[in-house]
Amino acid sequence: MTTQTATQTDLAVSGPRFDGRALRDAFGSFATGVTIVTTAGPGGVDIGLTANSFSSVSLDPPMVLWSLARTSLNMDAFRNSGHFAVHILSADQEALSGRFASKGIDRFEGLAVDRGPDGIPMLPNCMARFACKLAYQYEGGDHVIFVGEIVDFSHSAQKPLVFHGGRYGMLLPKQSVASADEFSNLSADDLLYQVSNAYFRTRKTVIEKLESHQWTAEEYAVLSIIGREDGLCMPEIVARSEKVRGQGISATIVQKLIVQGLLHEVDSGDGQITVRLTPEGRRSVLELIAIRKSSEADVQGLLDPSEVQLLKHLLARLDA
Ligand SMILES: Cc1cc2nc3c(=O)[nH]c(=O)nc-3n(C[C@H](O)[C@H](O)[C@H](O)COP(=O)(O)O)c2cc1C
Structure with missing residues (x-):
């Protein structure tokens, strides 16, 4: 699989203008998990940021995508690196998410990392982790969409960290509603x-x-x-x-x-x-x-x- 760059469509260039806040809120109504995406920058420097734009794409071949804001200081590093890793965070990793979304700090300070292909940093103890070979890059308005082919992954059963409406949350599985028993005043479902x-x-x-x-x-x-x-x-x-x-x-x-x-x-x-x-x-x-x-x-x-x-x-x- 080769890395390709698609061009921005005319619609995206000349599309309708909306109130930015309202659009952001509408996007935020879609509940997502939270990931940290990492790669190796020039000279092998560790790079990573928090991203919730992750999505699975394909099972065969196994592929995922995520998108990076054009304003990111790490745009060149992700564009030029042959690999990236996506880490899906568990409910108790909110602080790690905050750290990788903060500017002006060494996000990797004190973290023991494993090494993936090309020496990319791989964070331990995440819910799932995908090492990916960069397959495609697409222009996506004020973001660039990175599509990767999974070369290795691991997964453990934990509770996910959730992001919704600009806030972190936890997943609460829905209980199947017990059938109502009209003759019982003391329902075990009360x-x-x-x-x-x-x-x-x-x-x-x-x-x-x-x-x-x-x-x-x-x-x-x-x-x-x-x-x-x-x-x-x-x-x-x-x-x-x-x-x-x-x-x-x-x-x-x-x-x-x-x-x-x-x-x-x-x-x-x-x-x-x-x-x-x-x-x-x-x-x-x-x-x-x-x-x-x-x-x-x-x-x-x-x-x-x-x-x-x-x-x-x-x-x-x-x-x-
Ligand atoms: C929950 C959450 C999700 C985020 N998702 C994305 C994302 O998908 N893409 C992105 O470019 N920035 C995203 N961000 C913002 C970046 O993590 C943040 O702007 C970071 O400072 C960018 O760092 P950089 O400029 O060093 O790359 C997200 C932040 C949070 C807290």
Whole structure:
């Protein structure tokens, strides 16, 4: 396959003029993945930029394309290089995308790269990676379209980074809608049903871990509330526990922790009695924080990091 340069069509030269912002917005309504395209410049210097204009073209022969703005500082390098590599980014590579779209920095600084044909830099740990031989270049208005024949590729199952409407996003596969059962008021497809199920399931993980260390959920609640803000009076403890647990705390639990030497009552001078942590109580709070962190890691381990981020975002919206 040889490299060819097609000429710009008359339509592209004399086509209708649109409002640039509106056209950009209309283009941006097409959701894409995000890639980094790399090549080797003069003297073997590493070159790369973020691009979402990538598209697969042909299976046989295997071909892809992407387009580069004429304003790019790297136009000559891509036009004159015999090879380029396209890297499809995963959901956790947003920072890498930002880096390869930034001007005035060494985009490759500190990155360990593999080498492809002609010594082109190949970034590791991407979702998919295509090493391509430059096959065609087409004039495409204010962009140049590069078509490459794939000479090597690799692929791993990860979640893709998405770009839509000028913002990064993550892919959320659509759930197949369960057939509506008009006789059931408690559908397993209900949001409420799923949120409460998830709540009880994840809470069970924490409670089991607490119990294995001889703590109850109530003791944990009291100590973590007081640990966050040392020196609370009883009504404040009850109010806070109602907010975080949906139910209050009985004074008996607080008394029990006082007897155990983990809490003590202090007269704050204005007739108010506040409950505070003893040094032993502080040590217990540290132990409870460790249990909490380990339970958090267990629950997060059930999801991908990008799913954790998405779930936190959605739950925060339900809590608003
Ligand atoms: C998500 C995203 C997609 C982009 N897609 C393209 C693209 O397809 N083609 C392009 O020329 N620039 C694209 N850019 C812009 C370039 O990455 C950016 O202008 C870069 O600074 C160009 O670098 P250069 O002038 O060093 O080549 C994109 C930027 C982002 C953040």
